[in-house]
Amino acid sequence: MIGFLIASFDIVGIWARPGIKGGNSAVYMIIKNNDTLPDTLYKAESEICKKVEIHKSYEDKRGRIRMKKVGFVVIPPKGEFRFEPGSYHFMLIKLKRYLRGGKRFKMSLYFKRNGKVDIDVEVK
């Protein structure tokens, strides 16, 4: 498991799905906030793709899978926020190259209190 200890965060279980050049992928992780104050994650970016957005997958009343763009997420104090399959994820839009299993790339997360945090993502 790849993990990062940054300021008052532990970011663990970071991974991305494989993806086709020109297509999309998703990144998952668990952000643990060790601080007594909340922090807000409001942006992410990576050179691997044209755009990164925070999305949430959910099922609507007709049983269809939908995704919605989420502007920000709050990491609760002494708590965690999970980006996991079928729920919240970082959406990598328009990949600039193929993401094959075992490859790694960089991604930056932007928090209101803790600022920019660079992480290493492994494709699984």
Add this chain to the structure above:
Amino acid sequence: MKRFGILLAFIISCGKGLNYTQNFPFGKGYVLVDQDGNKVKLDEFKGKVLVVGYIYTHCPDVCPLITENMKKIYKKLEDKGLANKVVFLSITFDPRRDKPEVLKEYAKIYGIDRYKNWYLLTSDQKTIDSLMKDLSILVEIGPMEFTETGDTTYFIVHTDRIHIVDRKGKIVAYFKGSELKIDDAIKEIRRVL
């Protein structure tokens, strides 16, 4: 009322819907194209036990779960020496982007290109729309989105489904593709093998 609730909960827990007796749309002349660019008549699969998933390759989150679950089913059948008795179909509902060469790359990056009895299928929009309607797979193309550099993309709202089809062409079980229990699917497959 309470009894009905228990029955409904049981049906849902089985992962099957109420449309249990639906047939796979054989005999309707559907012609698709596989990941190698070969024309494939859907009717060619009649008489085989099928595991069928519905996906689009630009889907980042849920469709990969469907593919991964189908792969787990394949591996489990392989362990039991049964994989060659079942045909796997991944049918795209995004034919505009999912051309055969894209499906081929998708198969490669998900490691399913080595499975000779796994077909990734596309066609023209009209055929796919009709096929999805026959299969009760709801598909709705979302609004066009733009990146800062002006590139466009779109996402699709869709039913999350894996079907098990018997040799007679009857859909004998259907599951929420991203959440199914592998052993439940194996049980249904073994029942019709």
